[in-house]
Amino acid sequence: MENKMFCYQCEQTAGCTGCTGNAGVCGKSANTARLQDELTGALIGLARAVEGNEHLVNEEMNQLVLEGLFTTVTNVNFNDETLKILIYKIENEKKKLVPNCFTCSGSCGRNDNFDMNTLWTTDEDVRSLKSLILFGIRGMAAYAYHASVLGYTDETISKFFYKALFAVGMKDWGMDELLPIVLEVGEVNLRCMELLDQANTTTYGTPVPTTVPLTIEKGPFIIITGHDLKDLQLLLEQTKDKGINIYTHGEMLPAHAYPEFKKYSHLKGNFGTAWQNQQKEFDNIPGAILYTTNCLMPVKPSYADRVFTTEVVSYPEMVHIGEEKDFTPVIEKALALGGYTKDQHMTGINGGIQVTTGFSHGTVLSVADQVIEAVKNGDIKHFFLVGGCDGARVGRNYYTEFVKQSPADSIILTLACGKYRFNDLDLGTIGGLPRIMDMGQCNDAYSAIKVAIALAEAFECDVNELPLSMVLSWYEQKAVCILLTLLYLGIKNIHLGPTLPAFISPNVLNFLVENYGISPISTPEEDLKKLLNK
Structure with a gap:
């Protein structure tokens, strides 16, 4: 089976179940997928070796963990040779932590790497929760990596990567042990997005429209x-x-x-x-x-x-x-x-010749009084956060049609590359504010969260009571950690598409539906009717 693979971490995965042949839909070969699993197994082995040796962890090791996790995000690395080099580096760091373990034949896990095949073939609910943790920290590692490049790190974030990797390697853990860590991924990712926002704005200034x-x-x-x-x-x-x-x-x-x-x-x-x-x-x-x-x-x-x-x-x-x-x-x-x-x-997808960006939380909150007044006057009746990853799967034109059909008294907040489905549309303005506000990259979901919390405080209500609906598109692992952050914050009734993640088992999905009201997108007409009447 060495020439076969198993990967279901992205939205386009084959048959909405998993890529299992000689190559993934993303284009990576089965051998590359195997090496990425081996790399992940080495990271889990390193996390095991760190336990009890936390005092030996240094910034170089933390950076290697970020690099290792980031490398396995979809559409990052297709090069087997660089994967082998990373595996070698990680294993060397592990040997430094537990040098005596490599003369021992015990099965404590500190002297070997984790076999990812045991994860892909375990109980589907355990596999689902561990996948949420693993894919979530892969996405979070990307954000932490960008922040570190600008000189911003956080010890809490760094320590959590080892904790999460260790959890993925625990064979006898079930929902009681894993679910809190799933939500902790969301909590720590919120801090990570905040750190990256701080790094970007301190270095390059506050974005302006x-x-x-x-x-x-x-x-x-x-x-x-x-x-x-x-x-x-x-x-x-x-x-x-x-x-x-x-x-x-x-x-x-x-x-x-x-x-x-x-x-x-x-x-x-x-x-x-x-x-x-x-x-x-x-x-x-x-x-x-x-x-x-x-x-x-x-x-x-x-x-x-x-x-x-x-x-x-x-x-x-x-x-x-x-x-x-x-x-x-x-x-x-x-x-x-x-x-x-x-x-x-050149033009955008809808024929527009220009696009607008720069509506970060700094910009939007600077005109918060104007926004609040427009809501009180009835000029703005609803906010839609329509954003996330774009992708090639048929059905993503849903997001274009959703925005086109949104009421003229609604504001469209957007971020990440999903906005390219509609960001060249001219939907006019409300009270001097453009109806489409691009808040930035995927990590700028932090801006959307800041704005939502500020609006809730202004209207003295819970975020879930605001006239705000989230209609998100996902593709890869950064979308996973953002979703977990929204769940950690208790945000409910998120519409997710174009398909639900293949790695979420029926029982875990049922938990998310019952506790958070997550639902798949249907049609723009049906979803708009439902969301506007909530």
Whole structure:
């Protein structure tokens, strides 16, 4: 069975049950999936070795755990060689913690790695809860990684990764032991998103509403995709006065709203739409592409020579920019390709020629009085948070239609790449406020939470009593940790789609429905009717 795989961590997983053949729907091979399981098993082994040796844990080890978890997020790493190197590094750290255990043949678990096959074949409810924990911390590790790049770490967050990994490896734990940790993932992730928000705003300023053109100007250009703002800053610095324009892609769009980035005149606009369209949108483009985080799809030959990766992103035979962060190869490729000979007037999915971003909690709460007054006057009757991950599965046009059919007296808050389904629509304004407010990247769910809590305080009610509905789309593991944060906060009646996670068993789903009112999306018409009459 070595040439087979089992993976069900993302929304597009085969048959809504799991990828089990020679390759996953995401494009990773069975061997890559096996190595990612081996990497996870090594991390669990490290967490076992940490127990009782917490005083020996250092920042380098914590960073290695973040890197190991982040590497296994969907669409991050397709390179078997880099996975093997990570496994080797993690096992070496474990040996430093428990050197004497490697001369012992006992079965305490401190001298070996965890076999992930025992997780995939265990009781379905235990597997479901452990999957929620594992996939949740994979997503959270991505956020913690971005914060650490900017010099922000938190000991509570770092310690929890070991605790959660240890729990995943406990063979005799059931719902009573695992469920509290599932919710703790949500609690710690809230702190993690807060830390990343602090890191981003302290470093780059508080985002402000910004209109971003979709036109690609003539001349050499580089597209930067992913989430890492530090990489964008370094790229902008290295391309100053070189006659190269920089365009964001996917989840990098919100970077335009940070004041620190506005000083770079060659940060021009946004290229294309969401990540899953890259194979079509990048086809034969005369520019270079830099991948900073997850969102990498298998690379087509028509643009393989112009793809560059950095950080934990890796793909076989692609040029990787290492820790030195010298983007010279990217710059030289952009100059050699030359760019378009004339301006390319591109559009969004709905034909719009520009999009707006920058409605973080700092911006929205600065006009809180205006928002509250509009609600009291009846100008704003409902808020919808319509956001999350985009993806390729048929049915995601639900989110476009939902927004189009939303009442004219409602506000659409959005974030993450799911917004590309509708962010180029012009829905007008209410009381001077745009009806669509892009709050940023997926981690900026923290902004939505801050706004919801502030509104609840202003109206002296519970968040669940607000005229606020959450209609979320999910794809990968960062969406999982955000969902767990919402559950930890007690937020109920979330509509989730386009499908429910394959890793949630019927019993666990029943628990979520009974305690939190989670429900799958149906049709825009039916869901709007239900939500507006709640």
